[in-house]
Amino acid sequence: MGKTTGFLEFDRQVEKYEPVEDRIKNYKEFTIPMESKEVKEQGARCMDCGIPFCHSGCPLGNLIPDFNDAVYNAKWEKAATILHATNNFPEFTGRLCPAPCEEACVLGINEDPVTIENIEKNIAETAFEKGWVVANPPAERTGKTAAVVGSGPSGLAAAQQLNRAGHLVTVFERDEKAGGLLRYGIPDFKLEKSVIDRRLKVLEEEGIIFKTGVHIGIDIKADDLKKDFDAIVLCGGATVRRNLPIEGADLKGVVQAMDFLAQNNRRVDGIKDLGEEIKATGKDVVVIGGGDTGSDCIGTSFRHGANSVSNFEIMAKGTPERPADQPWPFWPMRLKTSTSHKEGAERFFSISTKKFLGDKDGNLKGLVTTQVEWIKKSGQRPTLKEVEGTEKEWKCDLALLALGFTGSEMTIAEQLGLEADPRTNIKASAKNYMSNVPGVFVAGDQRRGQSLIVWAISEGRQAAHHIDTYLMGTKSELPLKGDGDLPRI
């Protein structure tokens, strides 16, 4: 695969970025595309490694050595066909995936792994540029109907797969446009929304019906939906945000990250009526939470023109290298430094926010923290202990809470009598994605809890296979992970 000696000849290269001072002036993506010769060389680094552990690292089972080889041989259309065989939306994962495949790459044992994610993005972009991604409606319809509730990556993947099997699919989305967190969570500088729109156009041309601005459970009762469709798949995400219930949490200026990000994405989309404006302009911003959401708040704050941006993380600072107790090919918990972090944020680790401080008018003016340490005892989960004498006061007029999500909303579950786990993830077995109510399936973050785009697409695909089997009464021909057949783009 690739070029047998490629990994000895070429070093790993990734896309370069526009300088910080230029890119923070706008919300556009800021990667500088690689020359196709450079991408070919990166494909050449894929070794003929016998057992491609990258396959199992990828929740989609992407056929990575095969598309690397096609890229190395400049067979871009073939590469696009191979990639789309397992991934409905490589243009999303090629930009946004944390790339568990690269952590599992065999070359990564003692060298820099193959730049799989970048190659994936280049294949996807070439496919769109060359006009190879075209609507491919099913040859015939089955007469069965399926409702997809939620239009994030899991809903869109489920919809496309079910439509390919010939079912008439309607996607219901309560937001004004489809895309889920791709559209209203992730900022444009990581994913320009035209990238979602061009894919939605193809899905519509394939015959999928989109009904946006429709909140299932409120505008249409979930049990009415059940009467109208032969199968339902819930792809509503894990939308319940984690709070920080400490003194001062109700001050003006303590804001949930998702309110900040969703409002900004709508502003970038040209929407004027946004309610009370949440801006970081000229402010000392503290982002509490060190994950992707926190990182997106940092990049957005810099683009607003914040005075300063600090990022607090309660976990201890990791190392950029793979920790010794998390060996290859497992996913390691290393220190991740995003492009937004590099735009000038100061990061603080092992820090806990104790209270928010306000002025007499109820405006946030500062906050108080302590340092914490994580006590590890063998066989037990680490516990948190405050370090005495480390209390510190910080100036802050905007605190963004990026503390993750606790689970999914329960309205639909209650209307349909669905069972949920204690975290409010709706219960559906990974064996067939069906809930305790026959004909009602669940996929994505609503089933597995807060996760990743690549998992959402994988879940949507897997669920579609089982829904098709349920609808037709015979084993579905839609691929499951690991089938590795090569259907149309």
Ligand SMILES: Cc1cc2nc3c(=O)[nH]c(=O)nc-3n(C[C@H](O)[C@H](O)[C@H](O)COP(=O)(O)OP(=O)(O)OC[C@H]3O[C@@H](n4cnc5c(N)ncnc54)[C@H](O)[C@@H]3O)c2cc1C
């Ligand atoms: C700020 C942020 C940044 C992230 N960055 C990354 C990243 O860089 N890489 C990565 O891999 N992952 C990232 N993630 C995680 C990733 O976005 C999610 O795991 C993924 O979007 C989950 O997909 P989903 O389809 O399950 O749900 P979602 O994308 O959450 O979509 C659910 C959709 O269902 C709709 N919905 C819910 N209930 C109803 C209802 N009753 N009626 C109608 N519609 C309904 C919602 O409005 C929403 O549009 C990020 C998450 C956040 C919040």
